[in-house]
Amino acid sequence: MNITEWRTYLVTAAERSAGRSTAEVVAAALDGGVDVVQLRDKGVSDRERYETGLRVRELTAAAAVPLLVNDRIDLAAAIDADGVHLGQSDLPVAVARDRLGESAVVGVSASTVDQAREAEAAGADYLGVGAVYGTDSKDVSGDRDGIGTERIAAVADAVDLPVVGIGGIDASNAAPVVEAGATGVAALSAITAASDPTAATEALRAAVAE
Amino acid sequence: MNITEWRTYLVTAAERSAGRSTAEVVAAALDGGVDVVQLRDKGVSDRERYETGLRVRELTAAAAVPLLVNDRIDLAAAIDADGVHLGQSDLPVAVARDRLGESAVVGVSASTVDQAREAEAAGADYLGVGAVYGTDSKDVSGDRDGIGTERIAAVADAVDLPVVGIGGIDASNAAPVVEAGATGVAALSAITAASDPTAATEALRAAVAE
Incomplete structure (x- = not known):
């Protein structure tokens, strides 16, 4: 999987999806051409995230779009995701690699150059x-x-890794993130809370492609 | 591992350990003869639970006492624990079995006969x-x-499984739980918050043995 081709990256947010299910939002974003999906959905039970994850796995597989899981290596394995995204205080990268295999994608959150080099x-x-x-x-x-x-x-x-910008990004402010050197941008509520998540995804793609 | 021989079961609680580390409390409980340890430590980061888990694994292995991990199948695998303990809204038993293998111990929380039969x-x-x-x-x-x-x-x-009673149990009220049919009792703060966790474990063992 060529991560350098990830332009638009959806992070799910069950609690900010305007009453829609995460599966609905993901389906709409896939229609809009999103390149990768991360199942996050904080604040719901593990069992619920697992059930949602199984549905999202079907949707993303049908669209040939990679699926990652936030934080949880066990959940990633259980739903046959392509990898995990780990925060600074989550389990170490080596544990994810060991449990998910060499071909799994392991992303790490970094907000400083030092954290980026460490990751x-x-x-x-x-x-x-x-x-x-x-x-x-x-x-x-x-x-x-x-x-x-x-x-x-x-x-x-500072690093040779693909960089995905995240946080407060929508179609109106995505271009400078890519101009600064990011390979892609992640969106949460700019897609999940949009009245039309498909259109919001298309707008974000267009902004990044500019 | 013979689960029917688990009489006293420690559930760790970092936030109610009177300022001691979980590793200290576990070491003291092992000195007191505790039969099994569950790493729970809610409210700390995954990374911290992992670091604590590695230390607790060393201590329990040296004492030949089984170690389980609350909720997290990935953490259990990462620290080479003997199994997991799952709540009603955690990942399913089948996922734990699949990830940890047939020889892993998988416990489930149940508060009704129906939940017990399902588990x-x-x-x-x-x-x-x-x-x-x-x-x-x-x-x-x-x-x-x-x-x-x-x-x-x-x-x-209703079931043929070993039953461990949990919740509000200490040396003063443990005996009726075993008389009712539990094979053992789990303690949280009765051990973790005790001024002397070794003595508290010994007292619990004595109460159960009566």
Whole structure:
């Protein structure tokens, strides 16, 4: 799987999906051409995330789009996801690699150059870097005040890994993130809470392609 | 491993350990002769639970005492624990069995006869049944008002699995739980918050042996 081709990255957020199920939102984003999906859905039980994950796995597999799981290596294995995305205080990259195999994708959240270098040394396949813009979302790890696109540039310079910008990103502000050196952008509520998640995904794709 | 010989079962609680580390409390309980340890430690990061788990694994292995992990199949695999303990809204028993292997111990929390039968049908190795006595601990799944020893007897009658009573149990009230049909009793703060966890474990063992 070529991670450098991930332009638009959906992170699910059950609690901010305007009453729609995560499966509905994912289906709409797939229709809009999203490149990768991360199942996050904080605040629901493990069993519920597992049931949702099985449905989202079917949808993403049918669309030939990779599926990652936030934090949980066991859940990733249980739903046959393509990998996991780990935060700074989650289980180590080596544990994910050991449990999921060499071909699994392991992403790591980093908000500083030091964290990015550490994650690269630990064997991460890509970095989620943010929050790029200020956000009050607890769904974004790291500095919520906004690290800015300068930090995206500094991280992209410091490591050889694909960098996905995350945090406060929508179609209106995505282009500078990519211009700064990110290979793609992640969206949470810009897609999940949109009145039309398909259109929101298409708008984000267009903004990144510019 | 003979689960029917588990008389005293420690569930760790980092936040109610009187300022001691979980590793310290586990070491003291092992000195007191505890039969099995479950790493729970809610409210700390996955990384911290992993680091603690590696230390607790060393201690329990040296004492030849089984170690289980609450909820997390990935953490159990990462620290080479002997199994997991799953709540009603955690990942299914079949996922744990699939990831950890046939020889792993998989326990399930049940507070009713129906839940106990379901867990038995799903392939659980033992049941944690409670809360036996009223407890305000969020660490105990199920009915916190106290299901009473009558429910322990009903569950023990209904299934062929070992039953571990949990919830509000200490040396003063452990005997009726075993008399009702439990093979053992689990303690949280009765051991973790005790001024002397070794003595508290010994007292619990004595109460159960009576």
